[in-house]
Amino acid sequence: MVGKPCDADGIYLPPGAPPPPPENVASDDWTPFHSRAEFEMAEFLYTQNQMSAGQINRLLDLWASTLAKHNDRPPFADHQRSLRDVKWQCFMVAYDGERPENPKPWMDDKYDVWFRDPCEENDQRQWKDFMSGDWAWDQADEIAKDPNMLGSMFVPIILGSDKTTISVGTGNNEYYPLMRQSGIFATTCMLIYGHNTFIHSALTPACTATKEHADEPTFRNFRRQLFHSSLSKILSSLKPGMTTPEVARFGDGHYRRVVYGLGPYIADYEEQVLLTCIVRGRCPKCMAPRANLDQDSLCRCRDYVEALIEEGPLGNLWNEAGIVPELVPFTNDFPRADIYQMISPDILHQLIKGAFKDHLVEWVEKYLRHVHPKRRAEQILDDIDRRIATGRGFKQWTGDDSKALMKVYLPAIEGHVPTDIVRAFRALLEFCYLVRRNIITEDVLVEIEDDRKIFKTSGTIPTFSLPRQHSLKHYIQNIRLFAAPNGLCSSITENKHIKAVKEPWRRSSRFRTLGQMLLINQRLDKISAARVEFTCRGMLAGTCLSAAMNALAAPLWISIDGDLEIDDGPTVLQAFVQLAKTPQWKKHAQTVPALAEELSIPRLPDLLAQFLFQQLHPDDHRDPCDVPLVECPRYLNKILVFNSASSRFYAPSDLSSSGGMRTEHIRSSPSWRNEHSRYDCVFVNTDSDLPGMRGLEVARVRTFFSFKYRGNTYPCAVIHWFDKVGDTADEDTGMWIVSPAGGASKHAVIHVDAIYRAAHLIPVYGMEFLPQGFKCHDSYDAFRTYYVNKYADHHAFEIAF
Numbered sequence: 001m002v003g004k005p006c007d008a009d010g011i012y013l014p015p016g017a018p019p020p021p022p023e024n025v026a027s028d029d030w031t032p033f034h035s036r037a038e039f040e041m042a043e044f045l046y047t048q049n050q051m052s053a054g055q056i057n058r059l060l061d062l063w064a065s066t067l068a069k070h071n072d073r074p075p076f077a078d079h080q081r082s083l084r085d086v087k088w089q090c091f092m093v094a095y096d097g098e099r100p101e102n103p104k105p106w107m108d109d110k111y112d113v114w115f116r117d118p119c120e121e122n123d124q125r126q127w128k129d130f131m132s133g134d135w136a137w138d139q140a141d142e143i144a145k146d147p148n149m150l151g152s153m154f155v156p157i158i159l160g161s162d163k164t165t166i167s168v169g170t171g172n173n174e175y176y177p178l179m180r181q182s183g184i185f186a187t188t189c190m191l192i193y194g195h196n197t198f199i200h201s202a203l204t205p206a207c208t209a210t211k212e213h214a215d216e217p218t219f220r221n222f223r224r225q226l227f228h229s230s231l232s233k234i235l236s237s238l239k240p241g242m243t244t245p246e247v248a249r250f251g252d253g254h255y256r257r258v259v260y261g262l263g264p265y266i267a268d269y270e271e272q273v274l275l276t277c278i279v280r281g282r283c284p285k286c287m288a289p290r291a292n293l294d295q296d297s298l299c300r301c302r303d304y305v306e307a308l309i310e311e312g313p314l315g316n317l318w319n320e321a322g323i324v325p326e327l328v329p330f331t332n333d334f335p336r337a338d339i340y341q342m343i344s345p346d347i348l349h350q351l352i353k354g355a356f357k358d359h360l361v362e363w364v365e366k367y368l369r370h371v372h373p374k375r376r377a378e379q380i381l382d383d384i385d386r387r388i389a390t391g392r393g394f395k396q397w398t399g400d401d402s403k404a405l406m407k408v409y410l411p412a413i414e415g416h417v418p419t420d421i422v423r424a425f426r427a428l429l430e431f432c433y434l435v436r437r438n439i440i441t442e443d444v445l446v447e448i449e450d451d452r453k454i455f456k457t458s459g460t461i462p463t464f465s466l467p468r469q470h471s472l473k474h475y476i477q478n479i480r481l482f483a484a485p486n487g488l489c490s491s492i493t494e495n496k497h498i499k500a501v502k503e504p505w506r507r508s509s510r511f512r513t514l515g516q517m518l519l520i521n522q523r524l525d526k527i528s529a530a531r532v533e534f535t536c537r538g539m540l541a542g543t544c545l546s547a548a549m550n551a552l553a554a555p556l557w558i559s560i561d562g563d564l565e566i567d568d569g570p571t572v573l574q575a576f577v578q579l580a581k582t583p584q585w586k587k588h589a590q591t592v593p594a595l596a597e598e599l600s601i602p603r604l605p606d607l608l609a610q611f612l613f614q615q616l617h618p619d620d621h622r623d624p625c626d627v628p629l630v631e632c633p634r635y636l637n638k639i640l641v642f643n644s645a646s647s648r649f650y651a652p653s654d655l656s657s658s659g660g661m662r663t664e665h666i667r668s669s670p671s672w673r674n675e676h677s678r679y680d681c682v683f684v685n686t687d688s689d690l691p692g693m694r695g696l697e698v699a700r701v702r703t704f705f706s707f708k709y710r711g712n713t714y715p716c717a718v719i720h721w722f723d724k725v726g727d728t729a730d731e732d733t734g735m736w737i738v739s740p741a742g743g744a745s746k747h748a749v750i751h752v753d754a755i756y757r758a759a760h761l762i763p764v765y766g767m768e769f770l771p772q773g774f775k776c777h778d779s780y781d782a783f784r785t786y787y788v789n790k791y792a793d794h795h796a797f798e799i800a801f
Contacts, residue, residue, distance in 0.1 A: 003153035005254035010247045012151060019253030027537060032530075039534065040544045043527050052507055088518045090114050091233060095222050106219055111226065114518055115178070115234040133483040135341070139261050142336060152245040153256050156263030157238065159231075162271055162490060164501055177501050178234065179266075221326050224274055231330040235262070242335050262337040264344035264482050266490050269354075269467050272343050276300070277329055282322035283467060284343050285474045290322060293470040299477075300340035302332070345471065345478045345485040351432050354468030357402045360425060364413055367421070379769070380416050386770040387412035390763065390779045406432065407791050408762060410733050415767040422732045427452075430734065433797040435475055436486045438653040438660075445476055486653060499524075575649040577666075577752040579704055579715045580642045587671075588641035588703070595639060599702050599718060601747055609634050611716065611749040612709060625745060635709055642704040643669040645717070647682075647757045653794035662795070666758050668701040668717075676777045683756040683799065684719065696799060698722040698738050698759050698788055700780065704752065715752045721745070722761075725785055729801065735787040736801045737764060760796065761786040 005019070006012045033039040045051045051059070095107045140154045160179040238260045240246070245257035267275060269284075276284040288297040298304075308318060309325045318325055331337035369377045388408055410425050434440075434448045452472050475485070482488055504517035534540050541547070589595040596604035609632035610624035616633065645666050652660035672678035683696045699719035706715045722738035729736045738761070740746070763783035774782075790800035 003256055004151045006151075006247065006257055008247060008249075008255050010245070010255075010257055013254075020255075025537065027539060030534070030539070032526075036534075036539065036547060037544055039527075039530060043531065047524060047527055050503065050507055088114050088116055088522065093226050093230060097218070097222065104216075104219070106222075112514070113230045113233070114514065117237050133479070133481045135263070135481040139336060143259055143261075149245060149259055151257060152259045155248075155258045155260050157235070157260060158263045158266070158488070160266035160490065162268055178231070179500075221324070224277070224324075224327050227274060228277075228328065228330040232333045235330075235334070239334060262331060262334055262342060264488055265339070265342045266344055266346070266488050268346060268349045268490055269471075272346075275329065276339055276343065277324050277327035279322040279324065281467065283470055283474075285340060285471070285477075287321060288470070289320070293467065302329075302338040302340065305340070306332075341481070344482055344488040345435070345475055347432070347436060347485050347489040349490055350468045350471045351428075351435070352402045352406065354466075355428055355472065356406055356432070359466070359469055360428065361405075361409070364417060364421065367417065383769045384412050384416060386774060387763075387765055390770065390774060390776045407760070407789060407793075410791065411735075411762045411765065411787050411789075414733065415765055419732050426732065426734045429791050431472070433791065433794060435479070436484075436653060436794060438484055438486060438794075440479055440484050445479065448479075449476060575647055575756045577645055577647045577715075577755045579706060579752060580644045580646070583640040583642055583706075585640075590638055590641075592636045592639060592707075595641065595703070595705065595718075601702070601718065603744070603747065604718065604749070605634065605636060606632075607718075607747060607749045608716075611751075612714075615714065615751070624748075633709070635707060637707070639705045639707045642706070643667065645704050645715075645752055645755070647755060649757050649795070651793070651795040664758055666701060666755070668703050672777075676775070678777065679780065681722070681759040681761050681780070682717075682719070683759045684750060685754050685756050696756060696801070698761070699748075700740075701755075702747070716749050717752055717755060719748055719750060721748065722786070724801075730787070733787060735790055737785050738788055739785045756799070757795070759800075760789040760792040762789050763787075 004012050005017065007020075030036060030039055033042065045056055045059070090112055093111045093113060094109070099107060136154065136156060139156065143149045143152075143154060157180060161177065164177060241258065241260040245259050247255050248258045249255050265275060270280075272284040273280050273282075278284060279290070281290045282288075283293055283297075284300070286297045286299050288295050305321065305323055308321055308323065329339045331339040331342065365381065368380050372380065388405065406429060410422065410429065413425070414422050431448060431452060434444055437444065440448075452475075479485060500521055501517065504520040505513055507520060508516040531540070589598045592605050592608060596602060601607075606629055609629060610627060612635060613620075613627055613632040614624055620627075645668075647664045647666060648661060649664070650660050651662040654662055666680045666682055667678045668680065670677045679700055679702060681698060681700045684699050686697050699721050702718040702720055704715070704717050706713055708714075721741040723741045725737040725739055761780065763779050764785040764787060765783075780786075788800050790797050792800075
């Protein structure tokens with residue numbers, strides 16, 4: 001199974017043979033659009049603005065431009081060379097079981113299932129590393145036993161599904177979207193490639209009945225079997241390719257023989273129960289009894305469950321195993337597919353919403369109401385809410401805010417609950433961040449197991465006999481099988497609900513919506529595929545306007561300053577900090593003495609002189625404070641003051657670009673959004689001789705400025721240092737405590753390159769209550785000590801001391 005290149009007929013090519021030449025397309029061929037302007041207009045109106053067809057028609061009529069002829073060939077119309085034009089197909093499902101004398105209404109209903117053939121969706125893929133676990137290697141070893149498979153590549157099909165509700169007030173508006181992701185595994189280069197987005201592969205209305213019949217066993221079994229039968233039908237076109245190699249073309253232009261296989265399935269616990277055909281309350285991965293999931297038990301497997309069903313209910317084996325023998329998992333129709341092994345970890349529902357939000361957070365409230373009188377308990381809960389608002393900047397939180405709540409909840413409850421509860425939260429938070437790493441090593445697996453044991457034995461958790469909490473037990477096994485769980489989280493599929501189901505439904509006419517939703521998705525896919533192809537052909541360089549001006553031989557340079565959160569770029573470890581593009585000409589001082597007066601830092605000219613000495617004498621390793629001021633160059637002239645800077649750093653486990661780079665904005669403004677001042681805290685690299693992230697300290701930015709000296713421009717920041725409190729991190733929270741520095745050395749002028757990224761500080765509240773009306777923007781000035789929040793995001797978890 002070496003994944004050797006072949007031709008379109010499956011005949012292997014000699015080593016080093018080039019791929020077939022690409023289709024000869026002119027560099028100005030914008031088919032199926034007339035021009036770049038038409039493509040970008042269609043992309044903007046349909047993808048970003050999300051106008052309806054009627055509104056687009058109205059707008060084009062008003063413009064009365066060449067695009068007004070869109071009725072002859074709309075920007076979204078099919079074309080003989082259209083991109084990613086995979087048609088939607090439909091099949092109907094109905095109940096065909098035993099019918100009583102008076103059939104129930106749901107037995108006569110018919111259900112339309114719409115899908116796109118996965119075999120037709122393999123010509124516009126974008127590939128990147130996505131999995132390196134044992135499961136893919138085991139599959140490849142099993143397939144390689146067949147001599148006819150040698151030289152082929154294994155393509156695992158990753159699936160995800162989750163019922164979503166469009167509207168609760170307009171009838172049956174529930175759907176089951178199915179997402180599919182493909183991967184390719186080559187044993188020669190020891191790499192696994194995967195599609196970088198989930199494909200919206202199928203959509204079916206959820207099967208419902210009246211309340212009178214909804215709980216009947218016959219209906220419940222029919223609804224479950226409808227789901228499995230639909231999946232089996234949708235994936236049936238892949239089945240021949242699971243035993244006989246098929247030829248497919250790849251992103252490098254080569255053809256290769258591929259072998260398909262069903263891979264990990266991303267699903268919440270409710271869908272896991274549905275997929276594995278078990279009784280609710282059981283574990284889909286092991287045979288632990290429902291009443292005691294803590295008990296060590298054997299793992300489920302397809303062969304064992306099939307053997308139980310064949311033996312019959314001897315000794316009540318079915319009940320002990322928690323299986324529903326009347327149901328057949330869809331995986332039984334496919335070779336090498338074991339649904340019990342395919343169930344992947346689910347960070348969103350098992351850890352973030354399950355163990356953290358629905359489990360521990362609720363237990364804190366119950367604990368406080370149990371040990372305190374009602375009035376006192378309400379006062380403490382109100383204070384916790386105020387602390388959360390101070391640390392995060394919001395007062396109310398919902399399920400969507402669970403990730404944000406995790407960042408600030410630990411310091412918010414400290415002082416109001418026993419130390420054991422604080423340590424239990426710390427263990428869970430560290431467990432969450434460890435399993436959410438982009439790369440997990442053997443050493444990290446040891447840390448994960450240790451944190452799980454601490455979480456379990458902290459003395460505050462009465463039982464793990466809840467399915468989502470019990471799932472933590474299987475994380476190490478799942479990581480070994482499927483690698484980092486961060487790439488198989490149900491947050492990926494839930495995010496696709498918005499784009500694939502909810503937004504198209506909102507854009508529909510609300511009448512016979514399913515067909516409209518499918519058409520909207522198909523058009524969005526075409527526009528996305530068109531952008532990929534036009535970009536690969538170098539046709540989207542610059543902007544639409546700059547391209548038009550270049551065509552007229554009159555270049556136009558435009559500078560736009562925006563708040564981008566995701567930044568494409570190379571994979572590097574060193575952060576890059578850049579001042580904002582627009583200085584504050586009128587709102588700030590324009591000379592060094594004036595800035596010293598504005599910031600109330602009389603020593604600022606001396607600090608700047610010491611900074612210049614460091615810049616001009618990089619080999620002098622004396623502390624700046626030890627250098628006599630008479631040796632330091634003085635600068636008191638013009639400066640440019642800025643309210644912000646951007647830090648660009650490598651953060652692959654966070655929301656980032658394909659290169660793993662992330663851009664973050666750091667603010668230093670006396671009037672943020674015309675409401676209050678904002679001076680952010682940052683990590684500063686104080687060890688310039690060492691690369692990367694060593695020697696980090698915390699400081700608060702007072703202002704950014706730049707000036708020219710001897711022909712060189714120096715971008716700088718005036719900072720106020722924080723000192724570490726103690727020699728180690730806090731034993732309960734695991735976070736370092738810092739306090740604003742005092743004395744003559746509390747301020748400094750540094751080069752912006754010494755700044756690594758923003759730092760999130762949370763006050764150490766202790767047992768004191770926050771006053772009513774306390775504002776979050778006052779927190780950095782109102783407390784003596786602060787936690788350096790290492791739970792702010794993945795990257796902070798790695799670098800925060």
